Amino acid sequence: MDSWCSPRCRATRTVRPTNCPIYLWNESQASAVSSRTVEDPRLDGRPVKRIAFGGAQISERVRELGKQITEAYPEGELLVLGLLKGSFIFLSDLVREIRRPLQVDFLVASSYGDATVSSGSVRLVYDPETTLEGKHILLVEDIVDSGRTLSRLLDLLSERSPRSLEVCALLHKHVAEHLRYPTKFVGFDAPNEFLVGYGLDHAENFRHLPYIASLQ
Ligand code: IMP
Ligand code: MG
Numbered sequence: 108m109d110s111w112c113s114p115r116c117r118a119t120r121t122v123r124p125t126n127c128p129i130y131l132w133n134e135s136q137a138s139a140v141s142s143r144t145v146e147d148p149r150l151d152g153r154p155v156k157r158i159a160f161g162g163a164q165i166s167e168r169v170r171e172l173g174k175q176i177t178e179a180y181p182e183g184e185l186l187v188l189g190l191l192k193g194s195f196i197f198l199s200d201l202v203r204e205i206r207r208p209l210q211v212d213f214l215v216a217s218s219y220g221d222a223t224v225s226s227g228s229v230r231l232v233y234d235p236e237t238t239l240e241g242k243h244i245l246l247v248e249d250i251v252d253s254g255r256t257l258s259r260l261l262d263l264l265s266e267r268s269p270r271s272l273e274v275c276a277l278l279h280k281h282v283a284e285h286l287r288y289p290t291k292f293v294g295f296d297a298p299n300e301f302l303v304g305y306g307l308d309h310a311e312n313f314r315h316l317p318y319i320a321s322l323q
Contacts, residue, residue: 149316154323160295162317165277165305168294169197172275173204175292176245183270184242185209188235190216190260192314193249196306197277197294201247212237214246216256231263239267249306250278250297254286261288278302278319 145155187205189198191213202211215233244264251257257274265272275292280299303309304316313320 155320160319169200177206186242189213189247194247243271244269248276251276254283
């Protein structure tokens, strides 16, 4: 068993066509919890269905992703582009696990508002100031759901003549009908539920949870 797949891990390892190992979501192994059993003042009494991914499990997987990314870029300039706000914690942990020179910038796109269902509209609020031309661009996203946000952003970024353009998503729901680009690096295969924590929000709340929970 790999070092990052501890006996407590609630998901099964598999290998994608991209050779990016991920955890497949496994409903039967997930920890179903009642709101009474999660006593966390950060939740402010909000009931959660379960803890989908624990803090230690996330750290191990981020370490592994950092290693894969380091190996995937043996040379050239690498720009890690975080999609705010959802990727802020993931990106902070991830770049510290990438053992090669890199630059960091951010993009801000607004899509969901306060709802838990995609509205389909994507708006660029902040555009990166760094030059993209000739660089390896790694777009870091918290979660791929419908894929609308990513498709729109990748269209825009590919027009700026990067040397390469890839996506690293912490979570992937694999329900993306609108995704026209592959996601090269994926942390975890996610359940098709509304998830919060480790950067992911509901109406701007719960981003600071050190684990990922699914809301009731
Ligand atoms: P899309 O549907 O793939 O375009 O997702 C757009 C954005 O919606 C993601 O980058 C997230 O910020 C947010 N999002 C999608 N699914 C979830 C979720 O389960 N919890 C919290 N945010 C989500
Ligand atoms: Mg959000």
